[in-house]
Amino acid sequence: MLGIREMKALIVFATRYGATALTSQEIAKTLREENFEVKVIDAKKEKVKDISEFELVIVGGGLKMGKWTKESDEFLKNFQKELAQKKLAIFVSSAMKSLFERQGKTEDFQKIKKTHLEDAASMYQLHPIALGLFGGVWDKNKMGLIFRRTLDTLMKQFEEAGFNETSPGLIDTRDIEEIRKWTKELTIKALQ
Numbered sequence: 001m002l003g004i005r006e007m008k009a010l011i012v013f014a015t016r017y018g019a020t021a022l023t024s025q026e027i028a029k030t031l032r033e034e035n036f037e038v039k040v041i042d043a044k045k046e047k048v049k050d051i052s053e054f055e056l057v058i059v060g061g062g063l064k065m066g067k068w069t070k071e072s073d074e075f076l077k078n079f080q081k082e083l084a085q086k087k088l089a090i091f092v093s094s095a096m097k098s099l100f101e102r103q104g105k106t107e108d109f110q111k112i113k114k115t116h117l118e119d120a121a122s123m124y125q126l127h128p129i130a131l132g133l134f135g136g137v138w139d140k141n142k143m144g145l146i147f148r149r150t151l152d153t154l155m156k157q158f159e160e161a162g163f164n165e166t167s168p169g170l171i172d173t174r175d176i177e178e179i180r181k182w183t184k185e186l187t188i189k190a191l192q
């Protein structure tokens with residue numbers, strides 16, 4: 001049995017608007033505090049070649065129009081055989097899950113969890129030890145004109161639900177404590 005200090009973890013993520021990168025950094029920070037050795041790879045910038053040295057692998061993507069970020073989905077697909085032998089955790093960044101949660105729309109919230117985590121894992125015959133559904137960002141500055149107009153109505157709903165702009169045009173629905181708690185629980189499962 002390996003000691004805590006020796007456990008190596010890999011985080012592979014891909015992001016469009018930045019939330020999954022920030023969440024991955026928070027997961028890495030929490031894992032390091034728990035004495036894990038952590039490597040973080042941005043799959044849009046670096047191609048993952050070999051994961052043999054890692055015992056724990058965490059894969060994260062962001063949702064857009066009901067789809068995972070392409071590169072993290074491809075990683076799950078390309079490494080499905082290797083990942084089946086690892087302790088695996090997957091997470092998605094979803095601004096809508098935060099809204100549904102605040103609005104008390106439990107069914108909509110559960111649907112995101114089922115479709116984008118449970119079904120996403122079974123599609124590649126994977127059995128993660130943890131599934132994370134975290135918030136995301138609405139960043140009007142990074143959206144094209146058409147999306148921006150459509151999302152103005154949604155922005156109102158976010159504000160009504162208590163999510164306010166942290167800088168002009170940016171709403172961050174992520175809950176850092178939720179991410180840290182999930183990661184700490186993950187370390188316990190990974191060491192079992």
Ligand SMILES: Cc1cc2nc3c(=O)[nH]c(=O)nc-3n(C[C@H](O)[C@H](O)[C@H](O)COP(=O)(O)O)c2cc1C
Pocket residue numbers: 014015016017018019020021061062063064065066067093094095096097112135136137138139143147
């Ligand atoms: C054009 C667009 C489409 C989106 N579609 C969805 C969606 O289908 N489901 C969802 O939960 N969030 C959706 N979002 C919000 C994302 O969850 C949020 O932007 C998240 O931060 C994406 O992850 P990323 O920042 O790592 O790219 C959408 C955002 C944009 C700008």
